[in-house]
Amino acid sequence: MNPATNSGRALPWALVTPALGWTLLFFVLPFLAMGFSSLTAHDGGGFTLSNYSQFFTNPAYWQAMVNSLQVTAIVTLVSVLLAYPFAWILAEQVPERWQRLALMLAVLPFWTSYVVRSYSWLLVLAQNGVINRALTDSGLFTEPVQLANTRLATITGFVHFFVMLLTLTIFANLKQLSPSYRKAAADLGAGPVRTFLHVVLPLTLPGIMVGAFLTFVLCIGDYITPQILGGNNELLMPQLVMMQIGRRGDFPLASALSIILMAIVTIAYLSCARWLKIERA
C-alpha cells in the first residue's frame, strides 16, 4: 500500500495547519483583541469611539503622527540617495572577487543589536562626545553644539541603519542586471552617464521602491531610535503608543493609536502596491 494515496487530503492539511494555526492564534487573534480593546473605555464601561476621536481632537497626538511622517519621509529619501551610489560603486567599481567582502563589511554593523546601535550614536553625538570634542578642539566652535536629543539625531540613527539595508537590496538589484543591457547601450553609442540614466536607473527602480517601502514600514514603527536619540523633546507615534502603556496602563488608547499607525502603513502599501511585486523564484 502506498501511504501517499492512503493519507488522501489529510497529509497536506497536517503540514500547513500548525503554521496557519500559529498565525491565527498569535497574530490574527491578538490583532482582533487589540481592535476590540480600542473600542472600550480605559476606566471600564462599554463601547466607545473616544479613543479614536481623541487622536483627531488632541493636537499633541496629531502632531506625533505628523512628526512620524516627516521623519520617515526624510529618512527614506536621504537613505536612498546615500545608498544608491554606494551600492553602485560596490557593484561596478570594486573588482569582482572583493565584492562579497566589501558588501559584508558595509553591512556588518547592521547586525549589531538595535539598542546598542542607537546607544553608539549617543556616544558620538553627546554634549561631551566625539563630534563635539573634535569641533571644540579644532577651534571651529567654542561651545559644544546640541546634537543629541534632537530630530537630527533621530534621523542620523535611522539613516545609518537604512543605508546599510538599502545598500544590500540595491546591490542585489544591480547585480541581477544582465551586462548585455549595458553592452547594448554602449554599442548604440551611449556614454557611461547616458547608459546609467536611461538603462541602469530605470531597470533598478522597482528594487528601489521595494527597499524604500521596507524603510518606510520599519522606520515608522520603530520606538528605540527616537526614544534613545530624539529624547522626549518631540514624540513620534511609537513613543506615544508606548507612553500610554508605560505611564498609565491605558491599553485601549494604545490599541487605537497602534491601529491608526497600521492603517497609515497599509495606505502606503496600497498606494505603491503595483511596484511591489515579490515573486517566487
Place this chain on the structure above:
Amino acid sequence: MRPSTVAKVIRIVSGLYAVAIYGFIFLPVGVLVLFSLQATSFPIPPFTGPSLRWYDAVLADTRLTSALVNSLLVAALSSAVAVTLGFLSAWGFARFTLPGSALLRGLITLPLTVSYLIIGMGLLVLFNWAGVPKSLLAAGIGHVVINLPLCFAIIYSQMGDHQINIERAARDLGAPEWKVLLLVTVPVMAPAIFAGFFLSMTFSWDEFVISFLLTRFDTTLPVEIWNLLRSGLNPKTNAVGSLVFAVSIVLVVFFELMLLRRKPA
C-alpha cells in the same frame, strides 16, 4: 574630456565616496568598541585605556549574564519552532494544491508587513485578557510570529520542480512519505532551512520591543541593556554592547561560510 579621463574621475570620486560611507557606517561602532576599553568611568574623550575592567564588570553582573543566556535560549528555541513550522507549511503548499492556497500563503506572510511594536501590543492585550503572565515564553511566542513568515518565504521560494522530481523518484522506489520528507526533502532543502534558522536567530537575538512588552523579571539581553541606558553613558554599556556585536558577527560570519561552502567557487 577623453573617455579614459572620465573613467578616472569616476574612479576617484567613487573611492572618496565609498570611504566616506564606510566611515559613517563604522563611526558609531568604532567609538563603541574603543570606549569599552576605557579605564575611567566615562566613555567620552580623551581615551584613557586600554583596560578590560568594564568587561570584568559585565561578566560579574549576574543580571546581564543571565539575560545573555535567556536571549540565546529564546533565540534558539523560537527559531527552531519557526523554521519547523515554516518548512512543513512550505512543503505542504509547494507539493499539494490546496483550496485557497494563495490566500493562505498570504496569511502566513502577513506579519512581515506589520511592525514589531504592533505585534507586541496585540499579544500584550491578548495575554492580558487571557491571564497569561509576562514571561520569556510569551516573548518566544512573539518571536516565532515574526520569524515564521520569514522562514516560510525563504524555504517556499527555494522549492522548485527539481526537488519535486527527486521526491517523485524516491516515492516510485517505494519510500513512504515520512522517509521522503526526512531523507530526501530535508537534505535537499538544507541550505534554505539553515538560512531561515540563522536569520531567525539573529532577528530574535536583536529583538527588543516584543521582549520589552512581554517579559517582566527574567528578560532578554536587549531589554537588560535598555535598563542600563537609564544610567546614562557608561563604559559598561559599551562593553556589553561590544560583546553583543561580537556574537552577532560570529553568527553572520558562520552564516556566510555556510553559504560559501555550498557554492562551487
